[in-house]
Amino acid sequence: MLRRRCLKLSFVIVFSMTTGFSLFLHRLEISEETAPLPLEHYCKNLHDKFLAMKQLKSAQNATKFFMEQLLHRTDLRSSCNASGKLFLTRNNTKLGQRITYEVDRKAFKLVDKMVYDMLPETHPWGTSRGLGRCAVVGNGGTLRNSKCGAEINSADFVIRHNLAPMNYSSDVGVKTNLVTVNPSQITESFQGLCHARRPFVEKAASHGDAHLAIAAFSYGPNTEISFRIFYTMRDMRPQQGVLYFHPDYLMTLDRYWRKKGLKCIRLSSGFMLMSAALELCEKVDLYGFWPFALDLFEKSLPNHYYDNIPAKRGVHTMPEEFMLLLEMHSQGVLQLHIGECQTPS
Ligand SMILES: *[C@@H]1O[C@H](CO)[C@@H](O)[C@H](O)[C@H]1NC(C)=O
Ligand SMILES: *[C@@H]1O[C@H](CO)[C@@H](O)[C@H](O)[C@H]1NC(C)=O
Numbered sequence: 445m446l447r448r449r450c451l452k453l454s455f456v457i458v459f460s461m462t463t464g465f466s467l468f469l470h471r472l473e474i475s476e477e478t479a480p481l482p483l484e485h486y487c488k489n490l491h492d493k494f495l496a497m498k499q500l501k502s503a504q505n506a507t508k509f510f511m512e513q514l515l516h517r518t519d520l521r522s523s524c525n526a527s528g529k530l531f532l533t534r535n536n537t538k539l540g541q542r543i544t545y546e547v548d549r550k551a552f553k554l555v556d557k558m559v560y561d562m563l564p565e566t567h568p569w570g571t572s573r574g575l576g577r578c579a580v581v582g583n584g585g586t587l588r589n590s591k592c593g594a595e596i597n598s599a600d601f602v603i604r605h606n607l608a609p610m611n612y613s614s615d616v617g618v619k620t621n622l623v624t625v626n627p628s629q630i631t632e633s634f635q636g637l638c639h640a641r642r643p644f645v646e647k648a649a650s651h652g653d654a655h656l657a658i659a660a661f662s663y664g665p666n667t668e669i670s671f672r673i674f675y676t677m678r679d680m681r682p683q684q685g686v687l688y689f690h691p692d693y694l695m696t697l698d699r700y701w702r703k704k705g706l707k708c709i710r711l712s713s714g715f716m717l718m719s720a721a722l723e724l725c726e727k728v729d730l731y732g733f734w735p736f737a738l739d740l741f742e743k744s745l746p747n748h749y750y751d752n753i754p755a756k757r758g759v760h761t762m763p764e765e766f767m768l769l770l771e772m773h774s775q776g777v778l779q780l781h782i783g784e785c786q787t788p789s
């Protein structure tokens with residue numbers, strides 16, 4: 445069964461990676477062996493097969509790195525320091541200093557009293573590092589009908605993305621501790637918060653008292669809209685705090701993964717928070733991270749668990765990020781959950 449699944453897995457991945465793989469597919473052998481071996485075993489084989497594939501050179505570079513130097517949380521901690529720098533706080537920011545933008549490193553924002561007053565004293569987790577078992581929930585169509593809700597709810601800390609809809613509780617759960625907000629979705633769905641603010645506040649409230657996390661200082665135009673989110677929440681729903689990603693943290697993280705061979709224009713927010721979770725949590729479980737159009741049984745999947753609207757092209761390279769996740773999964777650094785969750789009997 446597992447073997448079958450992983451062959452399917454390899455098929456789907458290969459299938460999704462365009463052109464020229466028919467030879468590779470023919471070489472996949474299906475043995476009669478029935479003894480169940482861990483999925484990881486097959487994914488390791490899969491990984492070795494990937495290494496032989498010319499078309500995946502850049503991913504090959506990335507995976508090779510991990511063969512030579514295992515990813516250690518300490519490595520991320522000393523390089524990126526999510527526990528002290530994930531968000532701008534009064535603890536890591538001084539009144540009067542300049543914040544350099546993540547992408548446009550020539551642009552900066554002065555931390556005047558107005559900005560400083562928006563910052564929380566410290567990170568929501570204070571000085572403690574252990575957030576316990578964290579569930580990082582992506583928005584992939586693989587979550588649809590997954591029945592993962594209960595498992596996700598049982599995590600100590602749940603991270604979600606782009607104010608994902610919460611009306612699929614049996615598949616995605618109900619608990620959220622941190623949810624990202626993409627400034628572009630405020631422009632597209634909430635008129636930039638220039639008019640009615642209640643629809644946005646209600647959307648945020650569907651995540652309970654979760655903090656909202658925004659990349660306010662990545663691109664110049666994000667800043668103003670992020671401030672509007674801050675004031676909207678402060679005035680209408682103060683129990684739900686707004687946090688700004690530290691642009692230095694995001695920049696360091698980007699460099700960190702580039703050095704490890706990941707080639708992309710910009711890391712996806714899922715990948716960013718997966719990295720932060722590796723530093724902050726004792727155990728990291730990923731749900732809804734599956735960038736392919738087919739599931740393990742070759743059934744087609746919607747783009748998100750809540751709709752089938754295609755993602756913007758050319759910004760994120762999900763399959764490449766996924767290769768790294770698969771690699772870390774096979775090393776036991778994190779746990780990927782694809783498809784249905786086991787229902788506890
Ligand atoms: C692999 O990485 C090295 C160093 O980063 C680079 O010079 C080389 O071009 C990469 N190979 C491919 C095929 O991308
Ligand atoms: C992480 O950041 C905090 C707060 O800025 C600092 O106290 C700590 O020394 C940093 N840790 C590392 C490993 O750089």
Ligand SMILES: *[C@@H]1O[C@H](CO)[C@@H](O)[C@H](O)[C@H]1NC(C)=O
Binds near residue numbers: 535536566571
């Ligand atoms: C951050 O705050 C904690 C407790 O409030 C304090 O112990 C620590 O020294 C502060 N770190 C910095 C870099 O100011």
Ligand SMILES: *[C@@H]1O[C@H](CO)[C@@H](O)[C@H](O)[C@H]1NC(C)=O
Binds near residue numbers: 609611612
């Ligand atoms: C969730 O809400 C959306 C928008 O209101 C709706 O289109 C969708 O059918 C709902 N899904 C479920 C499972 O309730």
